[in-house]
Amino acid sequence: MAGRLLSMRALAPRVTLGSAAMSDMKAIIGNREVVGFGYNGQPNYADRSDFPLPAIRWKENTPDVLALREKEKGDWRKLSLEEKKALYRASFRQTFAEFKAPTGEWKSVIGCGLMLISVALWGFYGMKTFVYGPLPHTFEEEYRKAQLRRIIDLQINPIQGISSKWDYEKDEWKK
Known part of the structure; x- marks a missing residue:
């Protein structure tokens, strides 16, 4: 050309x-x-x-x-x-x-990007620490186990859901 x-x-x-x-x-x-x-x-x-x-x-x-x-x-x-x-x-x-020589502009772009990521992480940490309250009791391990047991006992979604993977005769997960 x-x-x-x-x-x-x-x-x-x-x-x-x-x-x-x-x-x-x-x-x-x-x-x-x-x-x-x-x-x-x-x-x-x-x-x-x-x-x-x-x-x-x-x-x-x-x-x-x-x-x-x-x-x-x-x-x-x-x-x-x-x-x-x-x-x-x-x-x-x-x-x-x-x-056509490189200008080094990529260094400032990477620096600004890392600074924005840093600000976002500090913002997330500050929100988690000072704004959000504690997690509800439903996130505790024993409550989640009780909820899973109730789903299995009520046979919720027995065709493709969690209940389909439970063996009711042996009272354990299917292998």
Whole structure:
């Protein structure tokens, strides 16, 4: 896709707009050169890996940049490495490696998540300690055993329930 975009940029390096649109656009982008359509047709700049060719150049045209642009029209072997880098930085803010590098934002996300979990656990503990009363007596072990025995004695749900697993002749659980 990048190769196709580069070829499209080479075929149509300049965008022509009407005079009214051009004056409005110049108020927004200043002295920067419009070099393509962009990812949405607007004269804006964004470092994007899915659309690597922004509509405008990163830096405004200064005398230094204009001199380098004239020099780049000639033989590129005559340009020094610093001049090539300056030309690149005039067109793009960051390299792919720079804007795709990890930012470390995950650390703050994990930290905030752990802090929220901590607050929730302290809230739960505080509610359990100071707000909720003691459990009712029906949660005690002997009461629950008596309730299970009553369910079995009354043969509640004898087809598929607890009573179906009780052997009434041997008075024990079925094996």
